[in-house]
Amino acid sequence: MTQLQISRFGGVDVLQLSDQPLSSPSANQVLLAVRYAAVNPVDAKTRAGLGWAAQKYKDVLPWTPGFDVCGVVKACGEGVTSFSIGQRVCGMIFDGGAYASETLAYADMLLPVPDNVADEQAAALPVAGLTAWQGLFEVGQLKAGETVLIPAAAGGVGHIAVQLAKQAGAKVIATASKSNHDFVRALGADDVVDYHDAEAISALTGQIDFVFDLVGFESGLQNLSLLKANGRQVTVPTVAAPQIKEAAEAQGKTASGMLVHPDIEGLAALLKLCAEGKLKISISQIFPLSQGATAHTAIETGRTKGKILLDPRV
Numbered sequence: 001m002t003q004l005q006i007s008r009f010g011g012v013d014v015l016q017l018s019d020q021p022l023s024s025p026s027a028n029q030v031l032l033a034v035r036y037a038a039v040n041p042v043d044a045k046t047r048a049g050l051g052w053a054a055q056k057y058k059d060v061l062p063w064t065p066g067f068d069v070c071g072v073v074k075a076c077g078e079g080v081t082s083f084s085i086g087q088r089v090c091g092m093i094f095d096g097g098a099y100a101s102e103t104l105a106y107a108d109m110l111l112p113v114p115d116n117v118a119d120e121q122a123a124a125l126p127v128a129g130l131t132a133w134q135g136l137f138e139v140g141q142l143k144a145g146e147t148v149l150i151p152a153a154a155g156g157v158g159h160i161a162v163q164l165a166k167q168a169g170a171k172v173i174a175t176a177s178k179s180n181h182d183f184v185r186a187l188g189a190d191d192v193v194d195y196h197d198a199e200a201i202s203a204l205t206g207q208i209d210f211v212f213d214l215v216g217f218e219s220g221l222q223n224l225s226l227l228k229a230n231g232r233q234v235t236v237p238t239v240a241a242p243q244i245k246e247a248a249e250a251q252g253k254t255a256s257g258m259l260v261h262p263d264i265e266g267l268a269a270l271l272k273l274c275a276e277g278k279l280k281i282s283i284s285q286i287f288p289l290s291q292g293a294t295a296h297t298a299i300e301t302g303r304t305k306g307k308i309l310l311d312p313r314v
């Protein structure tokens, strides 16, 4: 089994390939032959030693990143009755480990992949899809008829959020660089604004019921002023949320942070939308596992479109 591990926090060069046998699945676990792992910004932040996940894993290094997986069941541990050998599954595996040719995962974090959903879609969906779903509807309580602003709409979470918000009956105003406007419009956005154009952004002042803030920091603070008097904002980058919450309170507005959580029913609903052709996950680049460092360099630009994946089979 080949995996891409970190033994210390640092730059992309701390990602190192290692070959070692994997233990048999313990009770309630399955062993997966990984087809694809998605790359999420949290993977790069954790590799760099930043954020909640670095705190969580700092004492268990070496650690293999990768929270999103699509793979094929190779073996089942005791008590696993819901999956069979050879079945295609996907899921959000909460302790990472997907940057590998094989990985162990708890069966209750996995779902069968519908026949007409490609491996790439299934691997890219869990973290980004659940973040969009939970942020828009559980935390943000988005309702039909409301106007939602979705900054970073061409990114991993944003391009899914645009589709879900539109299908829920919201008016969707998105932000993206000019080169991504056609892409975001095709996802269903009613209007797309270039976030580099300060005048176009300030023209939205007082028009927004809900900002689904995927950027945080200066952008998240500025977007508070676009909200209607009783508007609300959910800031997704976790480190940015406390400052924005404080600023919102000072303006008499509501802002909150969020942390995506495993939700097998939510993931099943998202997979069903994919199977019905109502949700499309855009994959812009697939890197061999051995080029994980290049994939991290790409995700750290903050400018990737849709999702990027790692393929351990090449």
Ligand SMILES: NC(=O)c1ccc[n+]([C@@H]2O[C@H](COP(=O)([O-])OP(=O)(O)OC[C@H]3O[C@@H](n4cnc5c(N)ncnc54)[C@H](OP(=O)(O)O)[C@@H]3O)[C@@H](O)[C@H]2O)c1
Residues within 6 Å of the ligand: 040, 041, 042, 127, 128, 131, 151, 152, 153, 154, 155, 156, 157, 158, 175, 176, 177, 178, 180, 195, 214, 215, 219, 236, 237, 238, 258, 259, 260, 261, 299, 302, 303, 304, 305, 306
């Ligand atoms: N709290 C949680 O549970 C949780 C879960 C998932 C993600 N996150 C965080 O949420 C953020 C978004 O995640 P993601 O996976 O969607 O990231 P991503 O795929 O890396 O987002 C890339 C997009 O960000 C856009 N962008 C960059 N700077 C921008 C700015 N100043 N204003 C507007 N758009 C900008 C880019 O747009 P253009 O290319 O069009 O310029 C690009 O399309 C990340 O910080 C991530 O760590 C948190």
